[in-house]
Amino acid sequence: EIYDYDCQKQLIKSDNPFLIIGEKAGRHLRGAEKIICLAATVGHALEDAVNDYFKKDAYTHALLLDTAAAVAVQQIGNELERMLTPKAAAKGYKMHWRYCPGYGDWPMEAQAELLPLCHGDAIGIGITEAGMLNPAKSITAVIGLYPDGEKLPKDIRGCASCNRRDCIFRKKV
Numbered sequence: 685e686i687y688d689y690d691c692q693k694q695l696i697k698s699d700n701p702f703l704i705i706g707e708k709a710g711r712h713l714r715g716a717e718k719i720i721c722l723a724a725t726v727g728h729a730l731e732d733a734v735n736d737y738f739k740k741d742a743y744t745h746a747l748l749l750d751t752a753a754a755v756a757v758q759q760i761g762n763e764l765e766r767m768l769t770p771k772a773a774a775k776g777y778k779m780h781w782r783y784c785p786g787y788g789d790w791p792m793e794a795q796a797e798l799l800p801l802c803h804g805d806a807i808g809i810g811i812t813e814a815g816m817l818n819p820a821k822s823i824t825a826v827i828g829l830y831p832d833g834e835k836l837p838k839d840i841r842g843c844a845s846c847n848r849r850d851c852i853f854r855k856k857v
Contacts, residue, residue: 685720685801686718688718689829691716694713696801698801702797705790705791709789712780712828716828717829720768720827721826722825723809724807725757725808725822726819728819731820753821761782776831792815795815798824809824
């Protein structure tokens with residue numbers, strides 16, 4: 685779904701206006717005129733298969749399938765970006781890379797408000813009481829659209845963009 689965006693207020697202009705919280709999120713989207721809100725999932729069947737393997741004590745199978753599902757949902761996101769890029773260009777816009785709740789200082793709790801803007805329920809995504817997406821191998825994200833000719837904000841991705849220096853997952857940067 686595409687919405688108008690007020691980058692000064694970090695506000696997605698929808699029937700239920702949605703404020704994007706976070707300085708890093710705001711920097712990522714600065715200058716955007718419109719926002720694509722998207723949701724993707726690998727679905728419940730795959731998650732059920734993982735749980736069945738765990739119940740059968742087939743832990744290796746369960747872990748491998750769970751990992752493959754995590755990679756698959758990110759690949760779905762990548763493919764959506766690839767498919768949307770020429771459509772945005774045809775309307776006179778450039779796209780930035782997707783930004784998800786939980787990145788930088790944008791709280792994960794934002795997913796509960798973002799999901800309806802993405803129509804996630806139409807593809808079977810819900811929110812648990814703990815605020816997590818269900819099925820777990822699902823994503824919500826926003827992509828900034830910038831008028832052709834405008835420069836995209838320069839963002840550093842991955843570990844280099846994170847202030848947390850004591851993270852056990854941190855890559856050498």
